[in-house]
Amino acid sequence: MLPRIDEFAFQSGRVLANKYEVLERLGKGWEGEVYRIEEIATGIERAAKFFYPHRNLGDRTMKFHARKLSRLSSCPILIRYVTHDQIVFRGHKVKFLVSELFEGEQLVVFLRRQPKKRLTIFEAMHLLHALAGGLEQIHEFGEYHGDLHHGNIMVQRSGITFDVKLVDLYRWHGTANENIREDVFDMIRVFYDMIGGAKVYKSHPAEVKWICAGLKRSLIAKRFRTAGDLRFHLEHMEWDSM
Ligand SMILES: Nc1ncnc2c1ncn2[C@@H]1O[C@H](COP(=O)(O)OP(=O)(O)O)[C@@H](O)[C@H]1O
Ligand SMILES: [Mg+2]
Missing domain, CATH: 1.10.510.10 (Transferase(Phosphotransferase) domain 1)
Incomplete structure:
Protein backbone atom coordinates (compact mmCIF):
# COMPACT_ATOMS: atom_id res chain seq x y z
CA MET A 1 0.00 0.00 0.00
CA LEU A 2 1.32 3.40 -0.95
CA PRO A 3 0.91 6.10 1.68
CA ARG A 4 -2.17 8.18 1.10
CA ILE A 5 -1.78 11.61 -0.51
CA ASP A 6 -3.14 14.48 1.59
CA GLU A 7 -1.50 17.28 -0.34
CA PHE A 8 0.06 17.81 -3.77
CA ALA A 9 1.46 21.33 -3.19
CA PHE A 10 2.75 21.67 -6.77
CA GLN A 11 5.22 24.54 -7.07
CA SER A 12 4.73 27.15 -9.78
CA GLY A 13 6.83 26.40 -12.85
CA ARG A 14 6.40 22.66 -12.48
CA VAL A 15 5.42 20.90 -15.73
CA LEU A 16 2.74 18.22 -15.50
CA ALA A 17 1.93 15.48 -18.01
CA ASN A 18 4.40 17.21 -20.38
CA LYS A 19 1.61 19.60 -21.27
CA TYR A 20 0.79 21.98 -18.49
CA GLU A 21 2.79 24.43 -16.45
CA VAL A 22 1.61 25.13 -12.90
CA LEU A 23 1.06 28.84 -12.25
CA GLU A 24 -0.52 28.91 -8.78
CA ARG A 25 -2.79 27.00 -6.45
CA LEU A 26 -6.35 28.33 -6.43
CA GLY A 27 -7.83 26.09 -3.80
CA LYS A 28 -7.47 23.01 -1.63
CA GLY A 29 -10.47 21.07 -0.47
CA TRP A 30 -11.85 17.71 0.47
CA GLU A 31 -11.59 16.07 -2.96
CA GLY A 32 -8.37 17.58 -4.19
CA GLU A 33 -6.59 20.74 -5.25
CA VAL A 34 -7.28 23.27 -7.98
CA TYR A 35 -4.50 25.06 -9.84
CA ARG A 36 -4.22 27.79 -12.39
CA ILE A 37 -2.22 26.17 -15.18
CA GLU A 38 -0.98 27.10 -18.62
CA GLU A 39 -1.48 24.74 -21.51
CA ILE A 40 2.07 24.96 -22.85
CA ALA A 41 1.32 24.27 -26.53
CA THR A 42 -1.23 27.09 -26.79
CA GLY A 43 -0.35 29.47 -23.99
CA ILE A 44 -3.97 29.29 -22.78
CA GLU A 45 -4.55 29.52 -19.04
CA ARG A 46 -6.96 27.04 -17.55
CA ALA A 47 -8.01 25.60 -14.21
CA ALA A 48 -7.13 22.01 -13.31
CA LYS A 49 -8.56 20.00 -10.45
CA PHE A 50 -6.34 17.17 -9.18
CA PHE A 51 -8.17 14.49 -7.23
CA TYR A 52 -6.71 12.78 -4.20
CA PRO A 53 -6.74 9.08 -5.16
CA HIS A 54 -8.63 8.07 -1.99
CA ARG A 55 -11.39 10.54 -2.91
CA ASN A 56 -11.56 9.26 -6.47
CA LEU A 57 -11.82 5.49 -6.15
CA GLY A 58 -12.41 3.87 -9.53
CA ASP A 59 -12.21 7.39 -10.97
CA ARG A 60 -15.82 7.80 -9.88
CA THR A 61 -15.45 11.39 -8.64
CA MET A 62 -13.63 12.47 -11.77
CA LYS A 63 -16.24 10.84 -14.00
CA PHE A 64 -19.10 12.34 -12.02
CA HIS A 65 -17.73 15.88 -12.45
CA ALA A 66 -16.76 15.45 -16.10
CA ARG A 67 -20.07 13.89 -17.11
CA LYS A 68 -22.19 16.36 -15.23
CA LEU A 69 -20.29 19.36 -16.60
CA SER A 70 -20.58 17.89 -20.08
CA ARG A 71 -24.31 17.19 -19.77
CA LEU A 72 -24.86 20.74 -18.53
CA SER A 73 -22.48 22.39 -20.99
CA SER A 74 -25.26 24.69 -22.24
CA CYS A 75 -25.54 26.28 -18.77
CA PRO A 76 -23.31 29.34 -18.72
CA ILE A 77 -23.23 29.50 -14.92
CA LEU A 78 -21.05 26.37 -14.90
CA ILE A 79 -17.43 26.42 -16.01
CA ARG A 80 -16.68 24.72 -19.31
CA TYR A 81 -15.15 21.28 -19.07
CA VAL A 82 -12.18 20.91 -21.43
CA THR A 83 -10.48 17.55 -20.90
CA HIS A 84 -9.01 15.13 -18.39
CA ASP A 85 -5.50 13.80 -17.95
CA GLN A 86 -3.34 11.82 -15.55
CA ILE A 87 -0.01 12.13 -13.78
CA VAL A 88 1.89 9.78 -11.52
CA PHE A 89 2.53 11.31 -8.11
CA ARG A 90 4.42 9.39 -5.42
CA GLY A 91 3.54 6.17 -7.20
CA HIS A 92 -0.19 6.95 -7.41
CA LYS A 93 -2.06 7.55 -10.63
CA VAL A 94 -3.66 10.94 -10.16
CA LYS A 95 -6.48 12.07 -12.43
CA PHE A 96 -7.25 15.67 -13.13
CA LEU A 97 -9.88 17.66 -14.96
CA VAL A 98 -9.01 20.68 -17.03
CA SER A 99 -11.63 23.39 -17.40
CA GLU A 100 -12.12 26.96 -18.37
CA LEU A 101 -10.48 29.42 -15.98
CA PHE A 102 -12.80 32.01 -14.48
CA GLU A 103 -11.10 35.28 -13.60
CA GLY A 104 -13.40 36.13 -10.74
N1 LIG B 1 -12.52 27.05 -13.20
C1 LIG B 1 -12.04 27.78 -12.20
N2 LIG B 1 -11.59 29.04 -12.42
C2 LIG B 1 -11.07 29.75 -11.41
N3 LIG B 1 -10.99 29.33 -10.13
C3 LIG B 1 -11.42 28.11 -9.85
C4 LIG B 1 -11.97 27.26 -10.85
N4 LIG B 1 -12.33 26.09 -10.28
C5 LIG B 1 -12.02 26.21 -8.98
N5 LIG B 1 -11.48 27.40 -8.70
C6 LIG B 1 -11.01 27.89 -7.39
O1 LIG B 1 -10.54 26.80 -6.62
C7 LIG B 1 -11.32 26.63 -5.43
C8 LIG B 1 -11.50 25.16 -5.12
O2 LIG B 1 -12.20 24.52 -6.17
P1 LIG B 1 -13.41 23.55 -5.90
O3 LIG B 1 -13.80 22.99 -7.22
O4 LIG B 1 -14.44 24.26 -5.10
O5 LIG B 1 -12.73 22.37 -5.08
P2 LIG B 1 -12.72 21.97 -3.54
O6 LIG B 1 -13.72 22.80 -2.80
O7 LIG B 1 -13.05 20.52 -3.55
O8 LIG B 1 -11.32 22.26 -3.16
C9 LIG B 1 -12.62 27.36 -5.73
O9 LIG B 1 -13.26 27.79 -4.58
C10 LIG B 1 -12.15 28.51 -6.60
O10 LIG B 1 -11.63 29.55 -5.82
MG1 LIG C 1 -15.34 23.97 -3.24
Whole structure:
Protein backbone atom coordinates (compact mmCIF):
# COMPACT_ATOMS: atom_id res chain seq x y z
CA MET A 1 0.00 0.00 0.00
CA LEU A 2 1.32 3.40 -0.95
CA PRO A 3 0.91 6.10 1.68
CA ARG A 4 -2.17 8.18 1.10
CA ILE A 5 -1.78 11.61 -0.51
CA ASP A 6 -3.14 14.48 1.59
CA GLU A 7 -1.50 17.28 -0.34
CA PHE A 8 0.06 17.81 -3.77
CA ALA A 9 1.46 21.33 -3.19
CA PHE A 10 2.75 21.67 -6.77
CA GLN A 11 5.22 24.54 -7.07
CA SER A 12 4.73 27.15 -9.78
CA GLY A 13 6.83 26.40 -12.85
CA ARG A 14 6.40 22.66 -12.48
CA VAL A 15 5.42 20.90 -15.73
CA LEU A 16 2.74 18.22 -15.50
CA ALA A 17 1.93 15.48 -18.01
CA ASN A 18 4.40 17.21 -20.38
CA LYS A 19 1.61 19.60 -21.27
CA TYR A 20 0.79 21.98 -18.49
CA GLU A 21 2.79 24.43 -16.45
CA VAL A 22 1.61 25.13 -12.90
CA LEU A 23 1.06 28.84 -12.25
CA GLU A 24 -0.52 28.91 -8.78
CA ARG A 25 -2.79 27.00 -6.45
CA LEU A 26 -6.35 28.33 -6.43
CA GLY A 27 -7.83 26.09 -3.80
CA LYS A 28 -7.47 23.01 -1.63
CA GLY A 29 -10.47 21.07 -0.47
CA TRP A 30 -11.85 17.71 0.47
CA GLU A 31 -11.59 16.07 -2.96
CA GLY A 32 -8.37 17.58 -4.19
CA GLU A 33 -6.59 20.74 -5.25
CA VAL A 34 -7.28 23.27 -7.98
CA TYR A 35 -4.50 25.06 -9.84
CA ARG A 36 -4.22 27.79 -12.39
CA ILE A 37 -2.22 26.17 -15.18
CA GLU A 38 -0.98 27.10 -18.62
CA GLU A 39 -1.48 24.74 -21.51
CA ILE A 40 2.07 24.96 -22.85
CA ALA A 41 1.32 24.27 -26.53
CA THR A 42 -1.23 27.09 -26.79
CA GLY A 43 -0.35 29.47 -23.99
CA ILE A 44 -3.97 29.29 -22.78
CA GLU A 45 -4.55 29.52 -19.04
CA ARG A 46 -6.96 27.04 -17.55
CA ALA A 47 -8.01 25.60 -14.21
CA ALA A 48 -7.13 22.01 -13.31
CA LYS A 49 -8.56 20.00 -10.45
CA PHE A 50 -6.34 17.17 -9.18
CA PHE A 51 -8.17 14.49 -7.23
CA TYR A 52 -6.71 12.78 -4.20
CA PRO A 53 -6.74 9.08 -5.16
CA HIS A 54 -8.63 8.07 -1.99
CA ARG A 55 -11.39 10.54 -2.91
CA ASN A 56 -11.56 9.26 -6.47
CA LEU A 57 -11.82 5.49 -6.15
CA GLY A 58 -12.41 3.87 -9.53
CA ASP A 59 -12.21 7.39 -10.97
CA ARG A 60 -15.82 7.80 -9.88
CA THR A 61 -15.45 11.39 -8.64
CA MET A 62 -13.63 12.47 -11.77
CA LYS A 63 -16.24 10.84 -14.00
CA PHE A 64 -19.10 12.34 -12.02
CA HIS A 65 -17.73 15.88 -12.45
CA ALA A 66 -16.76 15.45 -16.10
CA ARG A 67 -20.07 13.89 -17.11
CA LYS A 68 -22.19 16.36 -15.23
CA LEU A 69 -20.29 19.36 -16.60
CA SER A 70 -20.58 17.89 -20.08
CA ARG A 71 -24.31 17.19 -19.77
CA LEU A 72 -24.86 20.74 -18.53
CA SER A 73 -22.48 22.39 -20.99
CA SER A 74 -25.26 24.69 -22.24
CA CYS A 75 -25.54 26.28 -18.77
CA PRO A 76 -23.31 29.34 -18.72
CA ILE A 77 -23.23 29.50 -14.92
CA LEU A 78 -21.05 26.37 -14.90
CA ILE A 79 -17.43 26.42 -16.01
CA ARG A 80 -16.68 24.72 -19.31
CA TYR A 81 -15.15 21.28 -19.07
CA VAL A 82 -12.18 20.91 -21.43
CA THR A 83 -10.48 17.55 -20.90
CA HIS A 84 -9.01 15.13 -18.39
CA ASP A 85 -5.50 13.80 -17.95
CA GLN A 86 -3.34 11.82 -15.55
CA ILE A 87 -0.01 12.13 -13.78
CA VAL A 88 1.89 9.78 -11.52
CA PHE A 89 2.53 11.31 -8.11
CA ARG A 90 4.42 9.39 -5.42
CA GLY A 91 3.54 6.17 -7.20
CA HIS A 92 -0.19 6.95 -7.41
CA LYS A 93 -2.06 7.55 -10.63
CA VAL A 94 -3.66 10.94 -10.16
CA LYS A 95 -6.48 12.07 -12.43
CA PHE A 96 -7.25 15.67 -13.13
CA LEU A 97 -9.88 17.66 -14.96
CA VAL A 98 -9.01 20.68 -17.03
CA SER A 99 -11.63 23.39 -17.40
CA GLU A 100 -12.12 26.96 -18.37
CA LEU A 101 -10.48 29.42 -15.98
CA PHE A 102 -12.80 32.01 -14.48
CA GLU A 103 -11.10 35.28 -13.60
CA GLY A 104 -13.40 36.13 -10.74
CA GLU A 105 -13.02 35.62 -7.04
CA GLN A 106 -14.80 33.49 -4.49
CA LEU A 107 -17.85 35.23 -3.04
CA VAL A 108 -16.37 34.81 0.45
CA VAL A 109 -13.26 36.77 -0.59
CA PHE A 110 -15.29 39.40 -2.46
CA LEU A 111 -17.53 39.97 0.58
CA ARG A 112 -14.56 40.40 2.90
CA ARG A 113 -13.44 43.40 0.86
CA GLN A 114 -16.82 45.18 1.03
CA PRO A 115 -17.67 47.95 3.50
CA LYS A 116 -18.92 46.24 6.69
CA LYS A 117 -18.17 43.00 4.84
CA ARG A 118 -21.58 42.98 3.23
CA LEU A 119 -23.48 44.12 0.15
CA THR A 120 -26.28 46.63 -0.11
CA ILE A 121 -29.70 45.10 -0.62
CA PHE A 122 -29.83 46.08 -4.27
CA GLU A 123 -26.38 44.72 -5.04
CA ALA A 124 -27.22 41.48 -3.27
CA MET A 125 -30.49 41.23 -5.20
CA HIS A 126 -28.59 41.64 -8.46
CA LEU A 127 -26.24 38.89 -7.45
CA LEU A 128 -29.13 36.69 -6.33
CA HIS A 129 -30.84 37.33 -9.67
CA ALA A 130 -27.72 36.28 -11.60
CA LEU A 131 -27.44 33.19 -9.43
CA ALA A 132 -31.12 32.28 -9.75
CA GLY A 133 -31.15 32.76 -13.53
CA GLY A 134 -28.07 30.58 -13.89
CA LEU A 135 -29.33 27.84 -11.60
CA GLU A 136 -32.71 27.92 -13.32
CA GLN A 137 -31.10 26.42 -16.42
CA ILE A 138 -29.56 23.63 -14.36
CA HIS A 139 -32.90 22.93 -12.67
CA GLU A 140 -34.63 22.81 -16.07
CA PHE A 141 -32.48 19.75 -16.82
CA GLY A 142 -33.82 18.14 -13.66
CA GLU A 143 -30.30 18.59 -12.26
CA TYR A 144 -28.96 20.45 -9.23
CA HIS A 145 -25.69 21.90 -7.99
CA GLY A 146 -25.71 20.29 -4.57
CA ASP A 147 -23.05 22.32 -2.77
CA LEU A 148 -23.95 26.00 -2.99
CA HIS A 149 -22.07 28.18 -0.54
CA HIS A 150 -19.90 31.28 -0.68
CA GLY A 151 -16.75 29.22 -1.39
CA ASN A 152 -18.18 27.62 -4.53
CA ILE A 153 -19.69 30.78 -6.00
CA MET A 154 -17.25 32.82 -8.07
CA VAL A 155 -18.16 36.42 -8.85
CA GLN A 156 -16.95 39.30 -10.92
CA ARG A 157 -18.64 42.68 -11.13
CA SER A 158 -20.02 43.47 -14.58
CA GLY A 159 -21.43 46.99 -14.70
CA ILE A 160 -24.31 47.19 -12.25
CA THR A 161 -24.68 43.43 -12.11
CA PHE A 162 -22.47 40.36 -11.62
CA ASP A 163 -21.00 37.55 -13.65
CA VAL A 164 -21.40 34.45 -11.57
CA LYS A 165 -19.89 30.99 -11.97
CA LEU A 166 -20.41 27.91 -9.86
CA VAL A 167 -17.58 25.51 -9.20
CA ASP A 168 -17.74 22.12 -7.49
CA LEU A 169 -20.79 19.93 -7.72
CA TYR A 170 -22.00 17.38 -5.25
CA ARG A 171 -24.08 14.25 -5.64
CA TRP A 172 -26.62 13.55 -2.94
CA HIS A 173 -29.12 10.82 -2.42
CA GLY A 174 -32.72 11.84 -2.66
CA THR A 175 -34.92 12.88 -5.51
CA ALA A 176 -34.05 15.60 -7.98
CA ASN A 177 -36.86 17.72 -6.57
CA GLU A 178 -35.54 17.47 -3.03
CA ASN A 179 -32.09 18.50 -4.19
CA ILE A 180 -33.46 21.33 -6.30
CA ARG A 181 -35.32 22.63 -3.24
CA GLU A 182 -32.09 22.43 -1.28
CA ASP A 183 -30.29 24.49 -3.96
CA VAL A 184 -33.01 27.15 -3.65
CA PHE A 185 -32.67 27.17 0.12
CA ASP A 186 -28.86 27.41 -0.08
CA MET A 187 -29.10 30.27 -2.56
CA ILE A 188 -31.40 32.21 -0.25
CA ARG A 189 -29.09 31.56 2.66
CA VAL A 190 -26.22 33.00 0.62
CA PHE A 191 -28.38 36.08 -0.03
CA TYR A 192 -29.21 36.35 3.68
CA ASP A 193 -25.49 36.21 4.54
CA MET A 194 -24.50 38.70 1.81
CA ILE A 195 -26.69 41.38 3.38
CA GLY A 196 -25.32 40.91 6.89
CA GLY A 197 -26.82 37.69 8.25
CA ALA A 198 -28.69 37.30 11.52
CA LYS A 199 -27.23 40.45 13.14
CA VAL A 200 -29.11 42.86 10.87
CA TYR A 201 -31.94 40.68 9.56
CA LYS A 202 -34.57 42.41 11.68
CA SER A 203 -33.86 45.80 10.12
CA HIS A 204 -34.36 44.63 6.52
CA PRO A 205 -37.41 45.73 4.51
CA ALA A 206 -40.43 43.45 4.16
CA GLU A 207 -39.48 42.58 0.56
CA VAL A 208 -36.21 41.06 1.74
CA LYS A 209 -37.87 39.21 4.60
CA TRP A 210 -40.44 37.77 2.21
CA ILE A 211 -37.62 36.23 0.16
CA CYS A 212 -35.59 35.00 3.15
CA ALA A 213 -38.68 33.80 5.05
CA GLY A 214 -36.60 33.74 8.23
CA LEU A 215 -34.64 30.89 6.57
CA LYS A 216 -37.55 28.52 7.22
CA ARG A 217 -37.11 25.65 4.79
CA SER A 218 -40.76 24.74 4.42
CA LEU A 219 -41.83 28.33 3.85
CA ILE A 220 -39.11 28.92 1.27
CA ALA A 221 -40.06 25.67 -0.50
CA LYS A 222 -43.66 26.86 -0.66
CA ARG A 223 -42.69 30.22 -2.16
CA PHE A 224 -40.06 29.04 -4.62
CA ARG A 225 -40.07 25.49 -5.95
CA THR A 226 -37.14 26.11 -8.27
CA ALA A 227 -34.54 28.75 -9.02
CA GLY A 228 -36.79 29.84 -11.89
CA ASP A 229 -39.57 30.78 -9.43
CA LEU A 230 -37.12 32.95 -7.52
CA ARG A 231 -35.78 34.59 -10.67
CA PHE A 232 -39.36 35.36 -11.75
CA HIS A 233 -40.20 36.80 -8.35
CA LEU A 234 -37.17 39.13 -8.43
CA GLU A 235 -38.23 40.43 -11.83
CA HIS A 236 -41.86 41.08 -10.88
CA MET A 237 -41.97 41.81 -7.15
CA GLU A 238 -43.73 44.93 -5.92
CA TRP A 239 -42.01 47.39 -3.61
CA ASP A 240 -44.18 48.74 -0.81
CA SER A 241 -41.78 49.56 1.95
CA MET A 242 -38.92 51.08 -0.04
N1 LIG B 1 -12.52 27.05 -13.20
C1 LIG B 1 -12.04 27.78 -12.20
N2 LIG B 1 -11.59 29.04 -12.42
C2 LIG B 1 -11.07 29.75 -11.41
N3 LIG B 1 -10.99 29.33 -10.13
C3 LIG B 1 -11.42 28.11 -9.85
C4 LIG B 1 -11.97 27.26 -10.85
N4 LIG B 1 -12.33 26.09 -10.28
C5 LIG B 1 -12.02 26.21 -8.98
N5 LIG B 1 -11.48 27.40 -8.70
C6 LIG B 1 -11.01 27.89 -7.39
O1 LIG B 1 -10.54 26.80 -6.62
C7 LIG B 1 -11.32 26.63 -5.43
C8 LIG B 1 -11.50 25.16 -5.12
O2 LIG B 1 -12.20 24.52 -6.17
P1 LIG B 1 -13.41 23.55 -5.90
O3 LIG B 1 -13.80 22.99 -7.22
O4 LIG B 1 -14.44 24.26 -5.10
O5 LIG B 1 -12.73 22.37 -5.08
P2 LIG B 1 -12.72 21.97 -3.54
O6 LIG B 1 -13.72 22.80 -2.80
O7 LIG B 1 -13.05 20.52 -3.55
O8 LIG B 1 -11.32 22.26 -3.16
C9 LIG B 1 -12.62 27.36 -5.73
O9 LIG B 1 -13.26 27.79 -4.58
C10 LIG B 1 -12.15 28.51 -6.60
O10 LIG B 1 -11.63 29.55 -5.82
MG1 LIG C 1 -15.34 23.97 -3.24
